[in-house]
Amino acid sequence: MxxxxxxxxxxxxxxxxxxxxxxxxxxxxxxxxxxxxxxxxxxxxxxxxxxxxxxxxxxxxxxxxxxxxxxxxxxxxxxxxxxxxxxxxxxxxxxxxxxxxxxxxxxxxxxxxxxxxxxxxxxxxxxxxxxxxxxxxxxxxxxxxxxxxxxxxxxxxxxxxxxxxxxxxxFGITVDDSPPSPSPAPPTPSPAAPLAAPAAPPPVPAPPTPAPSQPPSAPQAPMPPAPAPAAPVPAPQAPFAAPPPAPYPPTAPAAAPPAPGTHPAPAPAASPAASGGPRLVKGEEHLPVDMRKRLSLRKEQVAISLRKHGAADVSARVIIVLDASGSMTRLYAQGVVADVVERMAAVAAELDDDGAMQAWTFASHPARLPDLHLGDLPDWLRLHVRVGQLALFRPRKKRKGLENGQVDMRTVGIQNEEQKVIAEVRAYVREDPAPDPTLVLFFSDGGVYRNAEIERELREAVEEPIFWQFVGLGASDYGVLERFDSLGGRRVDNVGFFSVDDISGLPDPQLYDRLLSQFPGWITAARRARIL
Structure with missing residues (x-):
């Protein structure tokens, strides 16, 4: 009526x-x-x-x-x-x-x-x-x-x-109905603007005293200028304003001085444990000097963490997944996510032979990002570490101002749909098999609500050569991800989870120890179960 x-x-x-x-x-x-x-x-x-x-x-x-x-x-x-x-x-x-x-x-x-x-x-x-x-x-x-x-x-x-x-x-909605110029992104990592100031350099084995004929380490002065006032992370000085007097990278003494413009490196077959230092990865020499120094220290810490967990000889394909939902906006704007990616690049450099990472971003929908090659790290951070954007109008046309390979973040949306990107990564691993197991580093600030769908995807993934390491970035409500360790009915435990209130303040040794603590045990169990 x-x-x-x-x-x-x-x-x-x-x-x-x-x-x-x-x-x-x-x-x-x-x-x-x-x-x-x-x-x-x-x-x-x-x-x-x-x-x-x-x-x-x-x-x-x-x-x-x-x-x-x-x-x-x-x-x-x-x-x-x-x-x-x-x-x-x-x-x-x-x-x-x-x-x-x-x-x-x-x-x-x-x-x-x-x-x-x-x-x-x-x-x-x-x-x-x-x-x-x-x-x-x-x-x-x-x-x-x-x-x-x-x-x-x-x-x-x-x-x-x-x-x-x-x-x-x-009513308080953040609107992106016309493309800004330049596109919103965390500040470009460069010698003039470090992404974040670590709490303290991680402890590393003392490097050998350089011979007089060796090229000097990074000069004592001048180093790259301190961050501009607009840098997103308030740090009183650049993280490596006073580097230790050690050659880069810390390796065993060379028999003869390297040619000008090159860096000493261990023999290709040597492992980190055997060489006494991290291996040099293709493209690493092209990085800005402060980023190279951070990477060198971090690779050494990754190697130490792997040895600590009995996995010094482990190789793996590394995939990174970045939450780009609306609640992550602050972490992107402050450079926290860019810093996370830089720290994860050291994991890929140690575990993956080519030092590259496959990458996804997700919110309402997943999107594959270009592979991250170590030598391209500064540009990759500038182009691809971007938060989701709310599209008030149907994206009929490609957004103007996008550079080659950039995802139109309007198509990604702003909600949390973890199960979609998990399914897409699983499909990628099936369709592109690798001789080594796959380690997925999955970063999110919570807001998980598709618990049944996420659990189904991860249970089905038990028989696949993938270990899923989830890291919570300090928000709340991680749903089933927090409970997976207590969920039975799986032949092997293929999921790790931990959360941290302030990941930028977590020293590298602690971060890598937590990140890599369960992965070696999963490899052992997966081999026994003939999954690997």
Missing amino acids: ATAPLAKGANLPVDAPAVRAELSWSEGPGVPDVDASALLLTAAGRVRDDGDFVFYNQPQHTTQAVTHLGKQQAGGRYTDSVEVLLDSLGPGIERVVLCASADGGTFGQVPGLSLRLLDAATGAELARFDMEATTETAFVGGELYLRGGRWKFRAVGQGYASGLAGLATD
């Missing part, structure tokens, strides 16, 4: 526990594309983060309390609907704003625009609001709001000539 239409500003109580807001309009020539959406707001009238915006490119809230159902066409009319489970919104949400946007025209060109509120269980109409517009390209049709412990609906009818971007910004 149809209800009498509400006047603008009118309200009524809503007793149904779940409702469907149905935006409808008439077909016709020149009618723009119309989309429904919803914003979840706190008592302050703002979203908590970009995940509180539900629309066509982010169709379900992480709580599953709000879902964009999509368009239908019947009887000369279009409908686009959003379903809201009022009892599942959680204590922090006090308003759900029901919005609409027009793409390719204004709402003045949309005939018969109406918003109906239906009982989701019975389909009964609870309210109807007929709207009129002129030059607006975004509209707030109505809102569900909590008053005195009871949900109510209000007919709003407020238009925005600035479009969906202007509407979303008013």
Whole structure:
């Protein structure tokens, strides 16, 4: 039974526990594309983060309390609907704003625009609001709001000539509807701007005293200038402003001085344990001097950690996976993620013969990144360590300003869908087998909610030559990842997990010890089970 239409500003109580807001309009020539959406707001009238915006490119809230159902066409009319489970919104949400946007025209060109509120269980109409517009390209049709412990609906009818971007910004959404220049990325790692200042250089075996004929180590002065004031990580000085007087890299003494412009290195077949130092990886000599020094110390620490766990002779393919969801924005902006990648490059340099890493990023969707080759580390960090971006408009065209190999982060989104990237990495390993096992280094700040799907993927991966090392970056709610060690029914334990509140403050020795503590044991168990 149809209800009498509400006047603008009118309200009524809503007793149904779940409702469907149905935006409808008439077909016709020149009618723009119309989309429904919803914003979840706190008592302050703002979203908590970009995940509180539900629309066509982010169709379900992480709580599953709000879902964009999509368009239908019947009887000369279009409908686009959003379903809201009022009892599942959680204590922090006090308003759900029901919005609409027009793409390719204004709402003045949309005939018969109406918003109906239906009982989701019975389909009964609870309210109807007929709207009129002129030059607006975004509209707030109505809102569900909590008053005195009871949900109510209000007919709003407020238009925005600035479009969906202007509407979303008013409620605290970070908008990226036009490409900035340059594209958002952590500051380029360079001698002038180190990515992070480690707490202290890790202990390494004392290097041999250089012979007078050897080329000098890094000069005592001048070193690369201190970071500019705009550097994201506040450090009073560059991490290696006063390097130890040791040749680079620390290796066994050479029989004769190396040719100018080259660096001494152990014989190709020598392991770190046998050579007394880390091996030189192709392209390493092209790195900025401060990055080379950090890498040298870190490779040595990786080798020490491997020896400590009885895995000095282990080789592995290394894959890195980076969470690019909206909640990671701060860690990207502060250079924390770029620093993590640089530290993981040392792991690949020790475990993988070519010192390269395959790489993925993910949020709502996964995206394969170009392989990280050690000599390209500074450019790779600049181009590919980028957070997800909320696309308010369907990305019909490739974003302008992207450099070769860069992912359009609008297509990645901002939500947490770990199971999708896990499945994609598994498929890659199956389709591109390697003689060595694969170590996946998976970094996320939490927000895990697809627990059943993630558990299914990782259980199925037990019979595959992959060890999954998850690292939590200090947020919370890691879901099933924290519980995997206690989950039975697996022939081998193929998953490791630890979290750290401030990974930039965790010294390299501790980081590599925690990172590599379970991988050698998995190799032994996987060999016994004939998985390897």
